Amino acid sequence: MAAPDLYVDKVTKKPLPIETIGTSQTAYLDIDLNITDGSVQHMTAVFAPDPTALSGPVDIILWLHGDKSYWNKNHTDERGFHNKSIQYYLNNLPLCDLRNFIIKQKKKKFVLVAPTMTNPARG
Numbered sequence: 001m002a003a004p005d006l007y008v009d010k011v012t013k014k015p016l017p018i019e020t021i022g023t024s025q026t027a028y029l030d031i032d033l034n035i036t037d038g039s040v041q042h043m044t045a046v047f048a049p050d051p052t053a054l055s056g057p058v059d060i061i062l063w064l065h066g067d068k069s070y071w072n073k074n075h076t077d078e079r080g081f082h083n084k085s086i087q088y089y090l091n092n093l094p095l096c097d098l099r100n101f102i103i104k105q106k107k108k109k110f111v112l113v114a115p116t117m118t119n120p121a122r123g
Helices: 086-092 098-103
Strands: 019-021 024-030 043-048 059-062 069-071 078-080 110-115
Touching (some): 019 098, 024 086, 024 098, 043 086, 086 110, 098 110
Parallel strands (some): 059 110
Antiparallel strands (some): 019 024, 024 043, 069 078
C-alpha cells in the first residue's frame, strides 16, 4: 500500500511542511476518512518523538480527540474550535501541548496518529 500524500494547503496549494520540535517531527497527511459533513479537512497528524529510533516494531497510538471546547482552570481562556483541523489543535491551544508532553516521556519508539475529527458547533 502506498503512503498517503502530504496534506496540501487550500490557499497556497503546497504541501504543509513537516514540523519539528528538537528531533521530533510531525507530518500532516491527506487521509480521507469519508466523513461527509463537508466541514472536516482530510488532515491526519503523524508525530514521531524520535524518528531515528523507528526501526523494527513500533507502537502506534491512535488518538481520536473529541470535545471541541477549550478552557483553562479559571475559565479566563475559553474558546471553541469546531471545524478546525488537528494542526490547529496541536499548534494553537497552549493547554493541549500534547507533543511536548510526549517528548518528555522515556519511551520514544512509537508514533502518534491523530486524524482531524468533526464535532459540529452546538447551538
